[in-house]
Amino acid sequence: MSNVEIRDPRFASVVGKDVAFEQLATGFLFTEGPLWHAKEKYLLFSDMPGDHLRKWTKASGIATFRKPCAQSNGLAWDREGRLIVCEHATSLLTRTEKNGDITVLASHHDGKELNSPNDVVVKSDGAIYFSDPTYGRNEYYGNPRTTQLAFRGLYRVAPDGHTLALMADDFGQPNGLCFSLDEKHLFVNDTDRQHIRRFDVAADGSLSGGAVWAETKGEGPGAPDGMKIDSAGNVYCCGPAGIHVFAPDATCLGVVKVPEYTANFCFGDDDRRSLYVTASSSIYRFRVTVPGPA
Numbered sequence: 001m002s003n004v005e006i007r008d009p010r011f012a013s014v015v016g017k018d019v020a021f022e023q024l025a026t027g028f029l030f031t032e033g034p035l036w037h038a039k040e041k042y043l044l045f046s047d048m049p050g051d052h053l054r055k056w057t058k059a060s061g062i063a064t065f066r067k068p069c070a071q072s073n074g075l076a077w078d079r080e081g082r083l084i085v086c087e088h089a090t091s092l093l094t095r096t097e098k099n100g101d102i103t104v105l106a107s108h109h110d111g112k113e114l115n116s117p118n119d120v121v122v123k124s125d126g127a128i129y130f131s132d133p134t135y136g137r138n139e140y141y142g143n144p145r146t147t148q149l150a151f152r153g154l155y156r157v158a159p160d161g162h163t164l165a166l167m168a169d170d171f172g173q174p175n176g177l178c179f180s181l182d183e184k185h186l187f188v189n190d191t192d193r194q195h196i197r198r199f200d201v202a203a204d205g206s207l208s209g210g211a212v213w214a215e216t217k218g219e220g221p222g223a224p225d226g227m228k229i230d231s232a233g234n235v236y237c238c239g240p241a242g243i244h245v246f247a248p249d250a251t252c253l254g255v256v257k258v259p260e261y262t263a264n265f266c267f268g269d270d271d272r273r274s275l276y277v278t279a280s281s282s283i284y285r286f287r288v289t290v291p292g293p294a
Helices: none
Strands: 004-006 022-026 033-038 044-045 052-057 061-066 072-077 084-086 092-096 102-106 119-121 128-131 151-156 162-169 174-179 185-190 197-201 207-213 227-229 235-239 242-246 252-257 264-268 275-279 282-287
Touching: 033 072, 033 275, 033 282, 044 072, 044 275, 072 119, 072 128, 084 119, 102 151, 102 185, 119 174, 151 174, 162 207, 174 235, 185 207, 185 227, 227 264, 235 264
Parallel strands: 033 264, 174 227
Antiparallel strands: 004 252, 022 282, 033 044, 044 052, 052 061, 072 084, 084 092, 092 102, 119 128, 128 151, 151 162, 174 185, 185 197, 197 207, 227 235, 235 242, 242 252, 264 275, 275 282
16 A cells, blocks of 8 residues: 555655655654754654653664653754754743753743744744744643633744744644745644645745645645645645645645654755654654755
8 A cells, every 4th residue: 555645746756656654763642843953863853741852863762852841842953053942831932052051032922921832943044933823731732721812823033032023813723834945935834724824024034925825635634733845845744644745836746644643744864855754652754755955
């Protein structure tokens, strides 16, 4: 049985005619936030219900990176190689300094606590964009408590690391996000509405537009969640049955049918042609044809 559903012939030249899954580790509660370290060749990932941020290497397998970890979710590196963390339990966006100190980058908007920063991406100028749905205030995936904000927003932290600005507040539940290769567009998906929106990015970092760019359609469990772009501008997004792959023209080329419910993934390995997948209780890896961005 094939592990892919091909919807457009271009799928084979982007992903391949089929994929082979390698289960790297299992036994987790719910995995998220995969992040590859290109120089040191390791994978970080969150296990939110376990309040455990873990590290995987080929040589040593699984090890603890941080526990407790404030039920971390999305992770990113900034321009200086510092770790940016979305924290479910605290509703904070933080940065881990080189000496291990934790700096809070965002905590409140208009005097009210953020919902629960979920996923995050860093622009080449150092600005940080993150989604703020309410999932981290739910039982099991976070710290149950009442929301203070009346909306689920998309935010930007300026390159100075201090100025927080609300970019958009008209989502059901904003989730995964990624820039186009030229950074002129920001893709943000909405889990509740099962679609991906595309915003125009101005020189000052502000956003406009935001029309629906594509929808994740199909049978099987899953919804828009983690999202990444490859080196040819194809957008990968979680959706029903696994990972949906969209061409730059928004055509859905096909679906990689992951063995477990899939929350997120990232490109990794020296050639950036491995996709590391956080799928509920397990971490998987499979190979693709077009690499991720360098």
